[in-house]
Amino acid sequence: MSDSLHEPWLRGIAFNPAAPSDVLIRLVDPAAGEAGLLMCEGRDLPDAVIDAALHHPAREIRRALARNRHIDPARLTPLATDPSGIVRGWLASGPRHYPRWVRPLPDDILVTLLTAQDAGEDGTLTKDEIVAALDSSRQIPLSFYRSMAGHEHPELRVHATWRWHSLTAAQQAALLDDPDPSVRKVAQESGWELDPETVEAKLPSISVFSKPHVLGRCALSPALVEQCFAEGTVSPLAWNPHTPPDAVARLARHPDARVRAAVATRPDLGPDLAAELREDPDEDVRTHARLHPFSRTWAEHGAIDRAIGHGPDCPCPDEPATGPSPDWFAACAVSEEPVLRRVAARWPGLPADLVGALAQDDDEEVRIRLACHHRLAPPHLLLDVFVTHPDHRPHLLTRPAFPHTGWTHLIGHPDPDVRALAAADPTLPEPPVEDPDDAVRRAAAANPNLTPETLETLLTDPRTAEGAAANPSLPLFRMHALLDHCLNGVATPPTATRR
Numbered sequence: 001m002s003d004s005l006h007e008p009w010l011r012g013i014a015f016n017p018a019a020p021s022d023v024l025i026r027l028v029d030p031a032a033g034e035a036g037l038l039m040c041e042g043r044d045l046p047d048a049v050i051d052a053a054l055h056h057p058a059r060e061i062r063r064a065l066a067r068n069r070h071i072d073p074a075r076l077t078p079l080a081t082d083p084s085g086i087v088r089g090w091l092a093s094g095p096r097h098y099p100r101w102v103r104p105l106p107d108d109i110l111v112t113l114l115t116a117q118d119a120g121e122d123g124t125l126t127k128d129e130i131v132a133a134l135d136s137s138r139q140i141p142l143s144f145y146r147s148m149a150g151h152e153h154p155e156l157r158v159h160a161t162w163r164w165h166s167l168t169a170a171q172q173a174a175l176l177d178d179p180d181p182s183v184r185k186v187a188q189e190s191g192w193e194l195d196p197e198t199v200e201a202k203l204p205s206i207s208v209f210s211k212p213h214v215l216g217r218c219a220l221s222p223a224l225v226e227q228c229f230a231e232g233t234v235s236p237l238a239w240n241p242h243t244p245p246d247a248v249a250r251l252a253r254h255p256d257a258r259v260r261a262a263v264a265t266r267p268d269l270g271p272d273l274a275a276e277l278r279e280d281p282d283e284d285v286r287t288h289a290r291l292h293p294f295s296r297t298w299a300e301h302g303a304i305d306r307a308i309g310h311g312p313d314c315p316c317p318d319e320p321a322t323g324p325s326p327d328w329f330a331a332c333a334v335s336e337e338p339v340l341r342r343v344a345a346r347w348p349g350l351p352a353d354l355v356g357a358l359a360q361d362d363d364e365e366v367r368i369r370l371a372c373h374h375r376l377a378p379p380h381l382l383l384d385v386f387v388t389h390p391d392h393r394p395h396l397l398t399r400p401a402f403p404h405t406g407w408t409h410l411i412g413h414p415d416p417d418v419r420a421l422a423a424a425d426p427t428l429p430e431p432p433v434e435d436p437d438d439a440v441r442r443a444a445a446a447n448p449n450l451t452p453e454t455l456e457t458l459l460t461d462p463r464t465a466e467g468a469a470a471n472p473s474l475p476l477f478r479m480h481a482l483l484d485h486c487l488n489g490v491a492t493p494p495t496a497t498r499r
Contacts (some may be wrong), residue, residue, distance in 0.1 A: 008469065036064075062079060085120030094138065094139045145167075149171040161189075239266075266292075267295050306343075341363060350376075387415075425447070432444050
């Protein structure tokens with residue numbers, strides 16, 4: 001057989017769901033090239049294969065495994081002390097392509113990475129670079145930062161100050177009075193955002209890209225508030241919880257309707273201003289003002305603001321575990337206001353009965369958000385959103401409930417991504433192996449409904465070889481025979497007839 005089929009066969013076997021450990025371990029061989037790396041990063045793996053990759057002498061194999069989002073992250077514990085800084089750095093960075101939901105790393109891995117005294121033997125990264133990658137990876141849950149505030153290791157108490165606003169008043173006070181001077185110093189510096197004079201002094205040196213964040217989050221001096229009004233940069237003040245009441249009143253009557261709308265959901269808005277905004281000439285402002293009774297705390301305000309500020313095709317991550325109470329989200333789920341039902345649909349903790357109701361909601365945005373953010377979203381909804389909203393497809397494919405049957409009526413769909421899912425449906429009588437699109441042909445060739453004779457023919461066609469090698473009905477002896485040919489140069493029998 002032609003050597004040009006080697007790579008498609010290797011890639012196909014690497015992602016064959018029926019390939020056992022002994023087959024997959026052979027792909028960890030450097031001779032397998034890119035297929036082994038793709039396998040270590042891109043699919044769930046049996047324990048024996050994970051062990052082989054964890055202790056593999058090739059740094060590239062261990063590095064690929066470090067970014068695998070399909071296996072239990074606790075299995076990656078040895079990589080936190082890997083001899084290579086590159087491997088540690090990839091583990092700290094998390095899965096590639098910024099998935100919408102990232103599983104947190106176990107506490108022992110987090111502690112190891114945050115308290116490491118070195119960055120590996122190869123000197124490819126510094127310890128600080130690895131910690132910075134970890135901090136931005138979304139793999140550290142907020143609960144861990146809070147638990148670090150009382151940790152016996154001073155370095156972890158320092159890291160706790162990175163989420164100063166998420167700590168309780170008692171935790172902040174303890175860190176400000178910490179027995180370790182380095183912890184006390186960082187804690188004192190962490191509170192600068194609540195000191196108006198310090199904020200005013202720091203602002204000129206802050207980059208133009210970060211200034212809106214500062215103006216929207218920090219305590220501002222009267223002079224700085226007036227400067228914002230004078231310069232026309234008041235939008236961040238509308239969501240800043242420290243904006244003084246007199247400035248809030250001015251913002252509620254601002255000529256820009258977008259500013260008035262942002263103010264309308266503030267929990268500190270007085271009843272007179274709330275009533276005034278409910279009669280605003282701008283429809284968007286009136287809509288926001290109607291939501292005000294549900295915005296009684298800043299956590300609730302933040303949840304509403306996220307729902308308002310993001311459209312139906314927004315790829316933002318799932319909501320954090322902390323925030324408004326479950327009862328509040330449940331009340332939003334049965335509200336007559338579509339915006340509030342969209343808020344509820346984004347919360348992954350919503351109970352099953354409310355999920356079922358929102359899956360049938362008249363508002364399309366409610367259904368889209370539910371499909372993208374809730375693990376109990378029903379399969380029919382995931383299918384519908386996949387077909388109608390391409391931006392969400394990569395994320396929807398990772399959902400545990402994503403359906404792999406029920407697609408046959410879409411086999412003629414004009415979108416090849418949809419046809420590919422239909423071509424892989426095992427209930428499809430005749431998979432379209434001659435489709436003009438490469439991805440559809442690969443999916444059809446991997447359909448377990450194909451006959452052994454057809455599968456053998458597809459293995460010899462460069463257009464379908466990868467899909468055929470990924471077909472779960474491919475016999476085990478055939479997988480080994482293909483690997484023998486690709487990795488060892490052994491002659492491969494032209495058919496599946498076993499000798």
